[in-house]
Amino acid sequence: MKLAQYAVIFWTLGLLAAAELALEYRAHARGWETLLFGGPTYSELPVDSPFGPTPDYPFRSRIVPREKPPGVLRIWVASASYGEHIFLPADQIFPVVLEDELRERGFEVQVLNASRASLTARAAVRDLELVAPAWQPDVALMYHLSNDLDGLTARMLAVRADEDAEVVIASERAETLAPTAEAAHHEGQAPWPTRQARRTTLYEQAKNQIGARLTPARMLRDQVPDEVADVFEARAADFIDAARALGAVPVLVTFATSHPPGDPDLFPAGYRRNLYRHNGVLSVAGWRAGAADWNRRLARLGASSGTTVVDLAAAVAGHSEFFIDFVHFTPAGHAQVARTLADALAPVLEELRAR
Known part of the structure; x- marks a missing residue:
């Protein structure tokens, strides 16, 4: 091969490396894990910032001592990026605004914001079991759905020909957060260069941007099967049990979206495209119908288990001014979410305070 031909290869590799470096820096600055820069980070906080997280305080909320002061009620908020929202100042996100709202109503509360991007309801249960006991929450609130809907449909509906659907369903019902042995086996078969390439930001961007545009050409499902919804309901029930095992009052929250089913707006x-980036199995109608069905299941579960269910979907869904995208809130949205939660939590806190 001539030198000029090598030059083309080297220039191509160099451009790809430069693009990868730029994309990884951008992703790292936005709080995502990258191959070169490692795990997610928050923007630099002032030394005297009253908000976490810090090495000793894992929550994105006001820093409080581990030991709970007498007379204080602690609220554990289990959510995902909707509650963490690293692109907004901490004092504008709903867990922190909720604390402000309840204090204005005369309640001595501390909110522990255990929300982290990409978490599912199953991870929320594990956090309650492993992290929460040291912080002694009095109320444990769960606001999850979209990550579970995307992850469960991707795993349980996109079943390969060599997988048994019943085995997949059983593995998703399991308590462990580790990948199934079969999934680990298939991942381990991939060559090391392939596994590393999949970790690059270029790969993720290409998969997301191109895949999101190709997904509508597939045969997408317009309905989420009951067996998939059963798993999410089981996770919510596990959250209730884990909260009560801690001596905390469980609270479930229905999931709000900018465009619920039946919304007349286009x-x-x-x-x-963003929905298809995260879910390549369901149509838009299927996703929205599935979320509505899962919200109804939360309401039924709350009624059958004696658990408070906050119907956040009824309060904010369909209000475009409250959303920056399909599921994440504007500052005005966070404020409305906090008010809605405070209205529902006030009688719960009154009862706890009277004990």
Whole structure:
């Protein structure tokens, strides 16, 4: 091969490396894990910032001592990126605003914001079991759905020909957060260069941007099967049990979206692409119908188990001014979420305070 031909290869590799470096720096600055820069980080906080997280305080909320002061009620908020929202100042996200709202109503409360991007309801249960006991929450609130809907449908509906659907369902019902042995086996078969390539930001961007545009050409499902919804309901029931095992009052929250089923507004193209980036199995109608069904299941579970259910979907869904995308809130949205939660939590806290 001539030197000029090598030059083309080297220039191509160099451009790809430069693009990868730029994309990884951008992703790292936005709080995502990358191959070169490692795990997610928050923007630099002032030394005297009253908010976490810090090495000793894992919550994105006001820093409080581990030991709970007498007369104080602690609220554990288990959510995902909707509650963490690292692109907003901490004092604008709903867990922190909720604390402010309840204090204005005369309640001595501390909110522990255990929300982290990409978490599922199953991870929320594990956090309650492993992390929460040291912090002694009096109320444990769960606001999850979209990550479970995306993850469960991807795993349970996109079943390979060599997998048994019943085995997949059983593995998703399991308590462990580790990948199934079969999934680990298949991942281990991939060559090391392939596994590393999949970790690059270039790969993720190409998969997301190109895949989101190709997904609508597939045969997408317009309905989430009951057996998939059963797993999410089981996770919510596990959260209730884990909270009560701690001596905390469990609270479930229905999931709100910018465009619920039946919304007459045209579903924005950008929202559609973003939904397909995370879910390549369901149609938009299927996703929205599935979320509505899962919210109904939360309400039924609350009624059958004697658990408070906050119907956040009824309060904020469909209000475009409250959303920056399909599922994440604007500052005004966070404020409305906090008010809605405070209205529902006030009688719960009154009862706890009277004990």
